[in-house]
Amino acid sequence: xxxxxxxxxxxxxxxxxxxxxxxxxxxxxxxxxxxxxxxxxxxxxxxxxxxxxxxxxxxxxxxxxxxxxxxxxxxxxxxxxxxxxxxxx
Amino acid sequence: xxxxxxxxxxxxxxxxxxxxxxxxxxxxxxxxxxxxxxxxxxxxxxxxxxxxxxxxxxxxxxxxxxxxxxxxxxxxxxxxxxxxxxxxxxxxxxxxxxxxxxxxxxxxxxxxxxxxxxxxxxxxxxxxxxxxxxxxxxxxxxxxxxxxxxxxxxxxxxxxxxxxxxxxxxxxxxxxxxxxxxxxxxxxxxxxxxxxxxxxxxxxxxxxxxxxxxxxxxxxxxxxxxxxxxxxxxxxxxxxxxxxxxxxxxxxxxxxxxxxxxxxxxxxxxxxxxxxxxxxxxxxxxxxxxxxxxxxxxxxxxxxxxxxxxxxxxxxxxxxxxxxxxxxxxxxxxxxxxxxxxxxxxxxxxxxxxxxxxxxxxxxxxxxxxxxxxxxxxxxxxxxxxxxxxxxxxxxxxxxxxxxxxxxxxxxxxxxxxxxxxxxxxxxxxxxxxxxxxxxxxxxxxxxxxxxxxxxxxxx
Numbered sequence: 001x002x003x004x005x006x007x008x009x010x011x012x013x014x015x016x017x018x019x020x021x022x023x024x025x026x027x028x029x030x031x032x033x034x035x036x037x038x039x040x041x042x043x044x045x046x047x048x049x050x051x052x053x054x055x056x057x058x059x060x061x062x063x064x065x066x067x068x069x070x071x072x073x074x075x076x077x078x079x080x081x082x083x084x085x086x087x088x089x
Numbered sequence: 090x091x092x093x094x095x096x097x098x099x100x101x102x103x104x105x106x107x108x109x110x111x112x113x114x115x116x117x118x119x120x121x122x123x124x125x126x127x128x129x130x131x132x133x134x135x136x137x138x139x140x141x142x143x144x145x146x147x148x149x150x151x152x153x154x155x156x157x158x159x160x161x162x163x164x165x166x167x168x169x170x171x172x173x174x175x176x177x178x179x180x181x182x183x184x185x186x187x188x189x190x191x192x193x194x195x196x197x198x199x200x201x202x203x204x205x206x207x208x209x210x211x212x213x214x215x216x217x218x219x220x221x222x223x224x225x226x227x228x229x230x231x232x233x234x235x236x237x238x239x240x241x242x243x244x245x246x247x248x249x250x251x252x253x254x255x256x257x258x259x260x261x262x263x264x265x266x267x268x269x270x271x272x273x274x275x276x277x278x279x280x281x282x283x284x285x286x287x288x289x290x291x292x293x294x295x296x297x298x299x300x301x302x303x304x305x306x307x308x309x310x311x312x313x314x315x316x317x318x319x320x321x322x323x324x325x326x327x328x329x330x331x332x333x334x335x336x337x338x339x340x341x342x343x344x345x346x347x348x349x350x351x352x353x354x355x356x357x358x359x360x361x362x363x364x365x366x367x368x369x370x371x372x373x374x375x376x377x378x379x380x381x382x383x384x385x386x387x388x389x390x391x392x393x394x395x396x397x398x399x400x401x402x403x404x405x406x407x408x409x410x411x412x413x414x415x416x417x418x419x420x421x422x423x424x425x426x427x428x429x430x431x432x433x434x435x436x437x438x439x440x441x442x443x444x445x446x447x448x449x450x451x452x453x454x455x456x457x458x459x460x461x462x463x464x465x466x467x468x469x470x471x472x473x474x475x476x477x478x479x480x481x482x483x484x485x486x487x488x489x490x491x492x493x494x495x496x497x498x499x500x501x502x503x504x505x506x507x508x509x510x511x512x513x514x515x516x517x518x519x520x521x522x523x524x525x526x527x528x529x530x531x532x533x534x535x536x537x538x539x540x541x542x543x544x545x546x547x548x549x
Contacts, residue, residue, distance in 0.1 A: 016333030028437030039181040041327040049191035064187035069154020077162035083118040
């Protein structure tokens, strides 16, 4: 087992807490949909998993590419749609 | 040294910068763009470094996913954002679980025994990803109205959850030790799917902000654990960021209701409470006014605070309220909006709705900023909010919402409350505010009422 990846994970959690507590309540919905899009990073794993092959592996890979892409594209687009509406007087 | 890691680190940095720019509405839009650039870099890097990929298959997947994602992103109404985020959380979860499943099929073929770390992280990823998927589906159903928004509880529910949870732990341990039996793998997936449902059905509509935040966090943790499986830093860092984000929002929502997370998940607040049967329910005398009478009160007011709640979203009244507010500000009156952290069905729900109606964000005040403004406020206009303005939270220790931070609307000169009916809020409590001497009820759908009010104001 690799301790490095745990280190990376824990440091990233701290960075996350640090930056996310600074997001004002008014932007909490875009924060959620935006972070949602970021969790679509599973697409990286999905792409790799398509080559596992076999009937089973291929279909699992394709399904995960589709779901992750919906997440990424839909998430970033809807966040943009929302953020564009926030304006000052 | 794998050079692709440089690009994965770069995309992680872009995610962090992107979120950092969400700290102000002015920079937020560019932040989202930066984060999406990070995602693009991660995807392209993966496509370039991986050899013997089936580009047709990936291409088809990306095209289908893009069409579905773009369709939803463009078509969804702002009032439906909670549903959209709920279902997308679920997609994120299932994507991670599917990757883990594919890895499992792969790993169980090539190295059946001994890879404890691999199989533990695969099990974790399968479990959280599947739970997120089914849980999000139920949350989506509740928000959309397919599933009752009321908590669904039955005797022995906690026991059942306990049994399922222990069976999951048992299955995971078995899979780690004997990974070549696919039946246990299927069982683990099935049990994770079931617990996602049984953990979400007892949670009521008003607690949805907590549930969505929590599922958001899970979708991140699922991605991070898939990152452990694949030893991929991009997934680990992004998953950790999303996990932290969801957890912080969960915490803020819980504080907004003065409840612990355990209480939200297992407490089932919002059940039909035996109101009256114990003889404790107090009779309250309300004053019901027409919009014309309400218009006269607004006419003499100098400072007005609007308090939007879920009822505003249901009635799609965000544009109507802005028109009334604009008219009143045009008459030289000061108009503010007070946003409670748990108003609506997800964090920041009201802010997005009002932004859609072109309300400038500097007029939206959160709880801490606005609460001392009620003292010298002439009219507080409560639109479809209930529990978040119930003064019982301050003084009635027997109330289920006791201790919840509320908007002190009762301190204003006059409180005008718009509701459709006298039904209780989601916490199932009658609101004593409605019977206060300075309270006035104006019944009706929020949108119709506001449009009528505007007409009456203009006729004065």
